[in-house]
Amino acid sequence: MLIPEKEEFLKEIDKTATINVETREELIRIYNHLKGYEKIVNINECLENVLREMFGKYTTDIMIPYQFHKSMIGTVIFSVMYGMKEVTYTVKDIIQLTKTDKNPKGYTKQYVGQEIRDGNLKGNVERGRHVFVKEDVNKYLVTKGLKTIQ
Numbered sequence: 001m002l003i004p005e006k007e008e009f010l011k012e013i014d015k016t017a018t019i020n021v022e023t024r025e026e027l028i029r030i031y032n033h034l035k036g037y038e039k040i041v042n043i044n045e046c047l048e049n050v051l052r053e054m055f056g057k058y059t060t061d062i063m064i065p066y067q068f069h070k071s072m073i074g075t076v077i078f079s080v081m082y083g084m085k086e087v088t089y090t091v092k093d094i095i096q097l098t099k100t101d102k103n104p105k106g107y108t109k110q111y112v113g114q115e116i117r118d119g120n121l122k123g124n125v126e127r128g129r130h131v132f133v134k135e136d137v138n139k140y141l142v143t144k145g146l147k148t149i150q
Contacts, residue, residue, distance in 0.1 A: 003034065003035070003075065003076065003079065003087055003088060004072040004075065004076070005090060005092060006031065006092070008072060009027075009031055009072050009073070009076065010028070012071060012072045012073055013027055013028075013073060016073070018054055019054065020053070022053075023050055023053045023054065026046060026049065026050050027050060027073060027076070027077075029046070030043075030046060030047065030050065030076060030077060030080055031076050033080060034076055034079055034080050034087060035087060035089070035093065035149075036087070036134065036149035036150045037096075037149075039150055043080060044081075047077060047080060047081050048062075050077065051064065051077065055068075087133075087134055088126070088131040088132065088133060089131065089132045089133075089134070089137050089149075090129060090130065090131060090132075091109060091112050091113070091129070091130055093132075093137075094106075094107065094112050094121070094132070094137065094140075095107055095108070095109065095112060097137065097141060097146065097147075097149065098112075098141075098144070098146060100146065115140070116130060120140065120143070121136070121137075121140045122136045122139075122140075123136060134149055137149060
């Protein structure tokens with residue numbers, strides 16, 4: 001399952017009329033948790049609160065429409081909920097992960113592309129874009145002396 005780019009994910013959140021500001025912030029935290037950028041200790045409670053806010057405000061049960069499972073928001077929530085083992089990272093994620101105090105913008109897209117061509121960063125191409133698994137990203141980050149993903 002391919003996790004959406006953060007920009008695409010945010011656009012879908014913003015297009016969804018039923019999402020309030022607090023729920024939007026929680027969805028961003030869930031996305032960051034999935035990608036390993038932050039750790040939510042009480043993730044199941046957080047997921048339930050978001051789903052209840054979106055689909056169960058007026059009932060005791062949370063009734064999730066089938067179409068939601070196919071959405072980017074659904075993909076992220078259910079990937080966390082069901083413990084998706086292999087999250088993929090994109091070139092944009094690599095750039096984000098290489099940001100430091102000395103290099104606040106992170107590596108450039110061109111540099112990451114060169115690292116891929118040189119074989120320093122291992123990955124695959126899915127749907128026309130490079131994707132990397134957590135293990136390979138962490139190996140790469142270690143070789144660069146950078147902080148690894150949780």
